[in-house]
Every structure is written in structure tokens, then in C-alpha cells.
Amino acid sequence: MIRSAVRGVGSSLPRRIMTNKEFEKLVETSDAWIVQRTGIRQRHIASDDETTASLGEAAARNALENAGLKPDDIDLVVLATSTPNNTFPATAVEIQHRLGIDHGYAFDMQAVCSGFVYAITTADLHIRGGLARRVLVIGSETFSRILDWSDRTTCVLFGDGAGAVVLEATEGRGTIEDRGVLAASLRSDGAQKEKLYVDGGPSTTGTVGHLRMQGREVFKHAVGMITDVIEDVFAKAGITAADIDWFVPHQANKRIIDASAKKLGIAEEKVIITVDLHGNTSAASVPLALAHGVEQGKIRRGDLVLLEAMGGGFTWGAVLVRW
Numbered sequence: 001m002i003r004s005a006v007r008g009v010g011s012s013l014p015r016r017i018m019t020n021k022e023f024e025k026l027v028e029t030s031d032a033w034i035v036q037r038t039g040i041r042q043r044h045i046a047s048d049d050e051t052t053a054s055l056g057e058a059a060a061r062n063a064l065e066n067a068g069l070k071p072d073d074i075d076l077v078v079l080a081t082s083t084p085n086n087t088f089p090a091t092a093v094e095i096q097h098r099l100g101i102d103h104g105y106a107f108d109m110q111a112v113c114s115g116f117v118y119a120i121t122t123a124d125l126h127i128r129g130g131l132a133r134r135v136l137v138i139g140s141e142t143f144s145r146i147l148d149w150s151d152r153t154t155c156v157l158f159g160d161g162a163g164a165v166v167l168e169a170t171e172g173r174g175t176i177e178d179r180g181v182l183a184a185s186l187r188s189d190g191a192q193k194e195k196l197y198v199d200g201g202p203s204t205t206g207t208v209g210h211l212r213m214q215g216r217e218v219f220k221h222a223v224g225m226i227t228d229v230i231e232d233v234f235a236k237a238g239i240t241a242a243d244i245d246w247f248v249p250h251q252a253n254k255r256i257i258d259a260s261a262k263k264l265g266i267a268e269e270k271v272i273i274t275v276d277l278h279g280n281t282s283a284a285s286v287p288l289a290l291a292h293g294v295e296q297g298k299i300r301r302g303d304l305v306l307l308e309a310m311g312g313g314f315t316w317g318a319v320l321v322r323w
């Protein structure tokens with residue numbers, strides 16, 4: 001059977017690093033509060049010349065180099081983002097063009113922080129359905145552009161950046177030992193929209209709008225939702241937490257990550273953490289953490305890697321990948 005194996009991974013971060021201390025001059029907050037409540041110490045913030053497209057392009061080029069491939073080898077680009085360069089065309093199409101690819105197809109996926117988990121699942125289906133052989137799956141965001149910089153309950157939490165993986169069609173035997181995307185579980189529920197949303201849009205206000213979040217309310221739901229989809233993935237794959245080599249969660253809050261890992265029985269040393277360095281980069285957070293895990297020599301070929309994310313919508317999901 002056809003599987004979608006990971007052939008390469010890459011990332012790109014804006015030049016400018018913004019520390020927690022800098023926020024003390026903007027809003028009533030402190031480095032100690034931010035670290036204790038979230039685990040965040042710094043985040044990267046895009047300058048005017050850095051966009052979702054430029055960061056996504058750079059991450060894609062790094063992933064291609066890591067894979068030993070050229071842009072021409074790619075026949076599908078899937079970009080997970082909630083902060084596109086324009087309302088349309090899709091920023092994925094712009095990235096496809098920036099890479100010099102003039103064949104195949106490209107599209108954006110919008111599932112907020114769960115975007116990459118949705119995108120890699122979708123890319124896997126396009127490969128297994130025979131539509132594409134090599135796919136760039138990118139998560140790229142510039143959330144700094146939709147933050148209300150006077151709202152201390154949200155502006156300290158987010159950062160900008162991009163991560164990318166190259167998936168390639170490969171022959172598998174249909175077992176848990178196959179390389180590639182092995183199982184996935186995706187969910188959404190619009191009933192909780194007002195707890196995390198952007199208060200603008202082309203069809204309502206005609207503006208871009210700002211991110212609004214009832215953080216405590218989101219927190220209350222997060223661990224239960226995350227662990228539900230992970231247990232679904234474990235059941236589908238016929239595995240338990242003990243079989244996982246690396247847990248790569250969405251990096252929103254260290255306390256949510258710790259509580260989820262504890263509830264599932266995943267050992268602390270198997271968890272990839274980047275929230276301290278990047279803050280919450282929404283759809284970019286999981287591929288940035290994957291790239292970090294590979295660069296650190298942690299995630300290696302053959303490892304069983306569990307991805308999860310939860311975000312606005314609500315949307316949430318988990319994916320199991322044999323690296």
C-alpha cells in the first residue's frame with residue numbers, strides 16, 4: 001500500500017527576537033508571570049519585509065535541502081495558515097511561485113493552531129489517492145499582525161515563524177512498522193467560537209481584525225480534547241503511550257503540554273518543547289517543533305512520533321507518524 005513518508009524537514013524564524021522583559025514596557029505584565037503561566041521566555045516577531053509567504057518559502061527551501069530535493073520535484077504545496085498574505089489568492093500558490101514551481105497545485109488550509117495537523121493528514125490523503133507524489137506541507141504564521149498589542153491577556157502569548165516537511169509516496173506493507181503517516185483523528189466544534197476568534201474578516205467587518213481569546217475557558221477544554229483524539233489515534237493504530245518515541249504537541253502553553261502528557265502517561269523526556277523559544281506560533285508550532293527535534297538529534301528515522309494540536313474553532317486533532 002502507498003504511504004506518505006517524511007523525507008525532509010525545515011524551519012524559518014523572523015530575525016527579531018522579543019523577550020518577555022520587552023512586554024513590561026508595553027502592558028502591565030512581568031517576565032515572571034509569563035514564564036510561570038505559559039513557559040514562554042521569548043518569541044520571534046516578523047519585520048515589515050517578513051511575511052507568511054516569505055517565512056513559508058524559507059522553511060520550504062530548508063526542508064527541500066534537508067530532503068535532498070529540488071523545488072521541481074514537488075507537485076503539491078499545502079500551507080496551513082490563518083494569517084495569509086492576502087485574502088486571496090492562497091498564500092500556498094504564492095509560495096509555489098516563489099519556489100519556481102510551475103506544475104502541480106497548491107492550496108491553503110485554515111484550522112488555526114490545528115492547521116498543520118489538518119494539512120499533513122490532507123497531504124497524506126492526496127498522496128494515497130494518487131493525486132501527488134511529493135508534497136510540501138508548510139505551517140507559516142505572522143500572528144503578530146493580528147494581535148491587539150494593548151491586550152496583555154493575548155499579546156504576550158504568540159510569535160511568528162514557519163516550519164515545513166516534505167512527504168513522499170513510498171511503498172508500505174500496511175503495518176505499524178511502515179514509515180509515514182499511520183493514523184489520524186480530526187475534530188471541530190463551532191459551538192465554542194466566541195472563546196477564541198478574530199473579530200474581523202472580509203465578509204463581516206471588511207477589516208483584518210484582532211485575535212480575541214478567553215484564555216481560561218480555552219485552557220479548561222484543552223487537555224480533555226487533546227487526550228481524546230490521541231486516545232482515538234492509539235486505538236486506530238493499536239498502540240499505547242509506551243510505544244511512542246516522541247510527543248510533539250502544539251506549543252501554546254507548557255502547563256497544557258505537561259498536563260496532557262501526564263494524563264496520557266507519556267514520559268517527560270519524550271516531549272519536544274519549543275514554547276519557551278517560539279511562543280505560540282499557531283499552525284507553525286508543530287513543524288517548528290519537529291524541525292527542532294530533528295536538529296537536536298532527538299527525532300530519528302524509524303521513530304514513532306505523535307503530533308497533536310488544538311485551537312480556534314474549536315479545532316483539534318492528532319496524527320501518528322513513523323519518521
Ligand code: ACO
Pocket residue numbers: 028029030033034037038112113114152153154156196214215216217218219222252253256280282310311312
Ligand atoms: N500579565 C500579568 N497578568 C495577566 C496577564 C499578563 N500578561 N494576562 C492575564 N493576567 C491576569 C488576569 O487578568 C487575571 O487577573 P485576575 O485574577 O485579577 O482577573 C490573572 O492574570 C489570571 O488570569 P487567567 O486567565 O486565569 O490565567 P491562566 O492561568 O488561565 O493563564 C493563559 C492564562 C496563559 C492565557 C492560559 O489560560 C492559556 O494558556 N490558555 C489556553 C491558550 C490556548 O491554548 N489557546 C489555544 C491555541 S491558540 C489558537 O488557536 C490561535
